[in-house]
Amino acid sequence: MPLAAVSEKTFGREVLGAAIPVLVEFSAEHAPSHAALDDLSNEMAGTIKVVRVDVGQHPTLKDEYGVRGLPTHILFKFGKPVSRRLGGLSSKAELREWVAGALILALATRRISTVRSATQFKxxxxxxxxxxxxxxxxxxxxxxxxxxxxxxxxxxxxxxxxxxxxxxxxxxxxxxxxxxxxxxxxxxxxxxxxxxxxxxxxxxxxxxxxxxxxxxxxxxxxxxxxxxxxxxxxxxxxxxxxxxxxxxxxxxxxxxxxxxxxxxxxxxxxxxxxxxxxxxxxxxxxxxxxxxxxxxxxxxxxxxxxxxxxxxxxxxxxxxxxxxIPANPNVAQRPRLKEPSQIAARRVALEAPHSTTARFYRTYSLPGSATAARGETEALEVLAKILARGITSRLYRRLVIGDKISTSVTGNYLGNTLEAGELELMALATDGDLSAIEAGVDDEIEDIRKNGVTQEELVCAKRSLVAGYIYGSADQFNLSQRYGWAAALGLTIKDIEERPAAISRVSAADVAKVAKKYLIARRSVTGWLSCRRKGRNARPIQASAAVRRHL
The missing domain is CATH 3.30.830.10 (Metalloenzyme, LuxS/M16 peptidase-like)
Known part of the structure; x- marks a missing residue:
């Protein structure tokens, strides 16, 4: 079914006054709508409306919304344009991903608009x-x-x-x-x-x-x-x-x-x-x-x-x-040794006879906020969320809910650093079998590296991260830390306040890219904390081929 057409007369009612988000395609008679738009319109009926403007017949709308090329897609919510893109769509999945990210950003900008922006001076x-x-x-x-x-x-x-x-x-x-x-x-x-x-x-x-x-x-x-x-x-x-x-x-x-x-x-x-x-x-x-x-x-x-x-x-x-207080011209600088490239995976094992729970740890060396390429830190945050943060994460669903070999899984991307950052994973073993946990972790990481993440995982993770940013804005201490860290790392107020927008732009391809680039064995250290099993003949669990450290 062709997309509904709107004119200069009906634009206010059908787009600006709509109760749900509206995706508007600005195109021309000689440029038919992409089939993906028809599919999206049918799939998301009641959630989002998709319409078309023929700029040849309605040039005023083209000029009013700054359309500089065809086709241009603009998403409207609450009567305001919240995101736009220029150019054709390669697939329905690409379109759905862009719309989902734009809607997340719309939520963030609506909520955060009530918070005053920071001011900076020297x-x-x-x-x-x-x-x-x-x-x-x-x-x-x-x-x-x-x-x-x-x-x-x-x-x-x-x-x-x-x-x-x-x-x-x-x-x-x-x-x-x-x-x-x-x-x-x-x-x-x-x-x-x-x-x-x-x-x-x-x-x-x-x-x-x-x-x-x-x-x-x-x-x-x-x-x-x-x-x-x-x-x-x-x-x-x-x-x-x-x-x-x-x-x-x-x-x-x-x-x-x-x-x-x-x-x-x-x-x-x-x-x-x-x-x-x-x-x-x-x-x-x-x-x-x-x-x-x-x-x-x-x-x-x-x-x-x-x-x-x-x-x-x-x-x-x-x-x-x-x-x-006068400036000190002799303040110490920060000459630091550079870490050489890691050429092999490293392992550390610790036997803790008095501990009641065996634990698995994995750390990957990654760029920090001050050294990562543009967009990488946001993609790494989304990756960490999908992989190991919360009960909806892959590792929790596999190790705790599915295989029942772990009682707890946590993970985080630590990027508040001047130089190297880290992605940390940790799981508690139900029966002390750390080898099974490690195998499960490796399987899930390899699956993301090979097959990427699903659209549902991506949208859920981005929505959660943006919501966390919004909720954190209500706390003075958290706000002070947020801006303090940015300044200490050489970032700007703009970097912080555009964080929700940057997260909303993360695509499934971005997540797969950083997973392939950074979640590789030679960038990792794996740690086993083994304990004694219950029973008269219990022995501590041992990591084969591990570097042993008895402390």
Whole structure:
């Protein structure tokens, strides 16, 4: 059946006033509609309407909607064009995929349009500032991001960035031991810090009228570190005890440490964020002061403020506080060793006799957000979602629901890195049979590499990721992290705010491409955490041809 034709007179009623999305093909008499459009119109009747405009008879519509070539397809929702494409369609599957992505984007833009966009500027001393207005409650979240993390610890000085972060809560002029946290608590707020491979972050959530107090405290942290040998020794022992406790009580953490070391043999990402005990133990007061002076400077910091503020208010307060600190021309750069190409798959096995559950781990080395080619990070996110995130994922449906050899499956793409990113998979074994789990994982990965993903999987994954972005926009802390990470990695506000659109554009071909390119054995490390089976003659499960590490 030919597509319904609309004219300049009926366009408002049939397209702009429609209760459901409308796909409009702008074409001409000499260019008949593609058969895929007829099929789509029949298949999705009641969900989407497909109509045709003959631009020869109705040139005003052509000009109004900027049609520059034929055929042009524009999807309208709630009376507004939400996506367009120029050129013919190669197949019905291609058309359905494009429409699904456009509808996901329409949902995202409709919801996110109520959230104010962020503002970014740089002060004279080099400090970057990001402001995200959110006037729903008289509260602000204040974060200072330093472009220094565990991967910036000098050779033989691992753990020093963590030690400095600890000491800035105890040895400053304004922030004395415990007093700052007590002040924040009395105000009904929160304060803490965290450190990752590429960044150290200090944050406070406080009433809006206390924003200047939070800024003054961070100024203190930046310029007034005074430490004694005893304070360094005390905090050093706190961190060492944290590491001892983690290693003693969590065999999974021990295995992950070993897997990281196997994945990164040269790059500092292979070192634990908390540091190596032998190197931590010898860090001195002079080491701490030198590291703080090189890295804690305004021209190596990013101020992120979200909440009940305006950009003008933040700019004034930032100039009154952080603006007093001069830039440090000697801030340390980030010279890092490059990781050589991995030429073979690597394996790590750990026997944990006291553990009650055997676990399978797999990590692939991938590009991070700052190094991936355009569109790859979004495709990798969709791939991770389809493969292992949630009860609809392939691995969950196969290993937990189908084969019943696992009780839990998780997976994630870790792309918030300056350099290499990772795709991580983990599964808990029902009866300790890790070989069966590994075989299932390998089968599903190979199937995606060979056959790609289904349209249903693609749409479901993209919808879930976009929904997660929308829901995350409701949380001030999450918003601050989102924009802080972008700035720390050299991305832009535009990169963050166009994320839903970028995810919606991911195609099945994009997912298959990154799977074929990156989910290959030589880019991986496989870890087995084996435990003792129940029974008098039980023996630990062993990984054949594995590199054994008894910790």
């Amino acid at each position: 002060m004279a001393n080099g400090m970057e500032v990001v402001v995200i207005p959110d006037h729903r409650a008289p509260v602000v979240t204040h974060m200072v991001w330093f472009r220094v993390g565990a991967a910036d610890d000098p050779k033989d000085f691992s753990g020093i960035s963590r030690l400095v972060e600890h000491l800035t809560f105890t040895s400053l002029d304004r922030i004395t031991d415990g007093d700052f946290s007590k002040t924040i608590l009395r105000l009904g707020g929160q304060a803490d810090a965290f450190i990752y491979r590429d960044a150290t972050v200090f944050w406070q959530s406080v009433p809006g009228d206390q924003l200047k107090m939070a800024m003054e405290s961070e100024v203190d942290r930046m310029i007034n570190l005074h430490v004694t040998d005893d304070e360094v020794a005390s905090e050093r022992e706190v961190i060492l005890e944290q590491r001892r406790s983690e290693m003693a009580n969590d065999p999974g953490a021990r295995l992950v440490h070993e897997m990281n070391a196997a994945l990164y043999r040269a790059h500092p990402y292979g070192r634990p964020v908390i540091g190596l005990p032998s190197e931590l133990a010898r860090l001195s007061r002079e080491d701490v002061q030198r590291f703080h002076k090189l890295h804690y400077a305004p021209n190596k910091a990013i101020l992120v403020v979200s909440g009940d503020v305006t950009p003008e208010e933040v700019k004034q307060l930032a100039h009154e506080t952080f603006g007093r």
